[in-house]
Amino acid sequence: MTQHSQTATAANPFFRPWTTPFGIAPFGEIAIDDYRPAFDSALAEHRAEIEVIATQAEAPSFANTIDALEKAGHALDRLCGVFFNIASSDADEAIQAIQRDMAPILAQHGNAISLDVRLFARVKALHDARASLGISPEQIRVLEKTYKNFVRAGAELGDEAKQRMRAVTERLATLGTQFAQNVLKDEATWTLQLAEADLEGLPDYLVSALHQAASDRGLDGAVMTLGRSMVEPFLAVSPRRDLREKVFKAWVRRGEMGGATDNTAIVAETVALRIERARLLGYPTFAAFKLDDTMAKTPDAVRSLLDRVWVRAKDRVGEEREALAEVARTEGMNDKIEPWDWRFYAEKVRQQRHALDEAELKPYFQLDRMIAAAFDVATRLFGVTFERRHDVPVYHPDVRAYQVSRGGKPIGLFLGDYFARPTKRSGAWMSAFRSQEKLSGEVLPIIVNVMNFAKPPEGKPALLSFDDARTLFHEFGHGLHGLLSDVTYPLLSGTSVARDFVEFPSQLYEHWLARPEVLSRFAVHAETGAVMPLGLIDRLIAARNFNQGFATVEYTSSALVDMAFHSLEGAEGLDPIAFEHQELARIGMPDGMVMRHRTPHFAHVFSGDGYSAGYYSYMWSEVLDADGFAAFEETGDVFDTALAQRLGDFVYSAGNIRDPLEAYIAFRGREPDPQALLIKRGLAKVA
Template sequence: MTQTTDNPFFRPWTTPFGIAPFGDIRIEDYRPAFERALADQRAEIDAITANSETPTFANTIDALETSGHALDRLCGVFFNLAGSDATDAIQAIQREMAPVLAQHGNAITLDHRLFARVKALYDQRDSLTLTGEQKRVLEKTYKNFVRGGAALDEAGKVEMRRITERLATLGTAFSQNVLKDESTWTLDLAEADVTGLPDFLKNALAQAAKDRGREGYVMTLGRSMVEPFLTLSPRRDLRETIFKAWVKRGEMGGESDNTAIVAETIKLRVERAKLLGYPTFAAFKLDETMAKTPEAVRALLEKVWSRAVVRAGEERLALAEVAREEGMNEPIQPWDWRYYAEKVRQRRYAIDEAALKPYFQLDRMIEAAFDVATRLFGVTFRRREDVPVYHPDVRAYEMLRDGTPVGLFLGDYYARSTKRSGAWMSAFRSQEKLSGDVLPIIVNVMNFAKPPEGKPALLSFDDARTLFHEFGHGLHGLLSNVTYPLLSGTSVARDFVEFPSQLYEHWLERPEVLSRFAIHAETGEAMPQALIDKLIAARTFNQGFATVEYVSSALVDLAFHSLSDADGIDPIAFEAAELKRIGMPDGLVMRHRTPHFAHVFSGDGYSAGYYSYMWSEVLDADGFAAFEETGDPFDPKLAQRLGAFVYSAGNSRDPMEAYVAFRGREPDPEALLVKRGLATAA
């Protein structure tokens, strides 16, 4: 047991912004910190329930919202590191704590005394003198309790505890298994294997070998290396080997195989939904979203699906024609698609991915993302070298408005073996005012290939778009301006949370941004206007492929969670049957196959909710059209409304109300199809 005075979690943090003193934290500090933080919140909850006074907003909701600060601070550190710098020791603690934390959450949610106080306030909410934000907090708190099982009888509560605690364990195991497959699979490549590859990719492969103490070149299962290799390597045999390993993550057999975990997860989710009175988990999960019902989600996805399949068929014919010209007469396989699509793109638009990449330097794209925020929202960013960080690659920036710090932003951009794949935004601390003026500490995590020493990191255009996407999430957290923690930042409906991030991507494609920040790494010259024009003209290229990849994943997710009985389910067979049912085109696979579909199975986050990106895309396509209609992509009045009603508002109002307050009307779904090139503008 670590002594109290030695444990950083047992003392105030006097670091800049009160960020964790990462260098002082030892692995042995976590368990005692969890023990104390859990005990502290239990005592705080007991004080609320033991209060003999009539329930008031202050002595119940305010008290509940201010409870658990020590646990929040600890979890902010621990779970961010579990995703971005997960050592074996961190993972062991994560496995141990998953059911403990679920038990703790259940103890609060299923406490009949606490729920009675919340319900008493909810029942008289219309007669209470509450602000709009307070009323929203009360309604959300009550619904969260009910959805957590607080209204169940004792037998139902016992079942709810069993289900949620087991799901917490399964979700942790799922994500750790995927990370294990991604971090352990490698392929050694000789000089002959990398012939014809551009320097940026050869350098990344060489750096991966160096990082592992090997000679030559090493391929990993990081997306930032897999996708360019599949796009640019003429070696069909290697593309096949790498692609098959890539799509088999989580299904490689042995201890890291996720098939049984998925089956049990689906079964438990069905049980949880029925316990709460819903026919399926999808019906339960979507009840608190903009979409509301599985039928509404399916209607959107199938409308897009039918057009995407037609477009993908046209694209496959074009790829096959180029392949035949080069002597490849076999059917286009999934490991061929990106390779021949790049050749078609070069022919149609004279855009060469290898020639394009030097224009997208990581440092310049970070500057671009910051500059857009400055022009839209009046905030600036300043590098802070004195802020402790959890890894040498992490960069810290303070965000300021009128010279006053309003948040801290961390950027963790490079792939490493201890980091799960993908890209995401998270918070070490969320903004709120109930406990004082608490400033947010937000992190963006990416998996870009780290360049050799002294060389700039070069991104693909898709990588740059990912950076803008995650920074859009980051701004949603950084610009938050609410009182209550429950409503802070990105704590919004799942199918609204992607709106600020996807909207932000649009500014990357603006000539005003590209001409200033797309600077060639070797010549120092700005991207020529002619190349900018080609890049913009090509933005709907291969959208049949991209849309089929995505929508198939969303439809399989929805199908799993629309089951009313999942006993004995074989997830792999179910996936295959659903893909056959919807008519998955030959030569294409889901963007995220079931055994590594972390969005859906590493926790409840996007379960029955992967459609959210497309639902939000309706909003972002229509929302950016508002700026285009003004003739100014940085229109001050529109930007002010966007900041006030979307980026700063958290969950303080219904998401459709927030959108209408910004846009002036509800969104037009046709804007999505136009954006993806699946329909023409009226």
């Protein structure tokens, strides 16, 4: 090694222990040129560790095979935890270039492990003898999951099929990365300059956000962007129908704007490769493959739930459209209700029926107060406390760090990244810089929640809509699932559960936001300091199912189209946009509506395998969350100590140590009642 190489290695933070609080990455010391050498080194180290496991002379044992596999790859895990969180939250062109380069390399690395016949032989030998190994239930669970992961990756295939599987998965990794980057680029580059006359009729909070968006981009005046937290309020309150149409059409065409960022061809190739992957593994469709490892198990089970809700939602949406059209006619708008009209006239109907005005509500939903509310609910349910830490390195000045403790003992670190910026992908999510485990010692989790709320001007509080606040609670529910995890094995940690169970803890947590016990303490007016009046709280709660037909159709149509794509048995000549239109026509998509996530920017489904053939999961989990919160309501105390204890023990802290249905029954005392979903959404009456 040359002196220059030695100096570069010594300076690279990924080549030394981190002495920061909680061992978090020293973000300020990491340079862009540190990542590629770190990847090269971490991959080589992991390959060497795997080779030791695969070639050892000793007969397979749980310790020398499963434990060893779980402990291997520490340097790579640490690096990926940093890099991929930055790539999602604060990516410049250099980060994106590395991400594109690494996607197939990492897929190739994963294939080399999953398709190694020596490794699989050891895992299979243990799996076949699992009943006689004398291991704990958690270890049995790890062994079964490890074995199944190998099989689902293609470990039982012949040599030729394995070679094809390698090519397919590596290409899919590249396509998913490109898809996500294309959407981000469309969102980051599209702006609409607004003149002062265009701002007439807009509430002060939105005008401030539009000016701030311009300032953030080095522009004068006010600009509209394609962030959901900007688009949805604009569509709800702008009296300029022409501007609403322009913004809406750009919003739904993300990923379909032509040129280098158009995702149409990527979707077609992705669907075809997923079908091939499923066929290689012996499944008729990709949906059948993906669902085999979920609570739902089969595409028919998913469609049964979605169809049941779809019929009710379409009936309701017809009633809602008539109400909107009536208001529109009174204001002289006699055209049919278009997609860019729906939110605008729905807001007017809501004001009429429930005396609720978004401009009246927003000052009560200050970001800082809603964060405090989410923390307080966790304290009351699970006994955890949160302390702001200003000495913890963060990757962006907007990020906040909190020490999470229980019984005076730290149990994790929570990061909150709440404001939109051009380098952040849209949406909201939870992720882990490091997951909890005890196999390698007491490893505490480092969990992040990422949002895209509009950043306020300096010195002003950030004001959220009620839906924004609900998103914050939702993601914090995921965050608690990671923070409260108390398992031994990394494979089972935190949110590493079935896709259609992972949304249960997050969606359940949303329920506490809408409780008077929470709103009466934390919904405080930004200007007057007054607590939200009980009458306003009552009206807000009464209106929670307002426009629910629209919301349910938006979501369910996306889930049905996802299932339709992934139920195809062939994709020759597939035109994704035409297929989307055909499927929406087949299910009877109501006039004046579009999917919540159109195909070219449906990142849940096409930026990776996470929610592919799995967008239904939110609704499947909603059956659980509706029925689960009813359990708290039945006690007469939504903070019931005994029930909260079971919820913590069997759900939030338990990771994937047991079957999800068993976990739910252990918490609830019985299987979930699907009727609870329809009641929650106001699509069925309480018996």
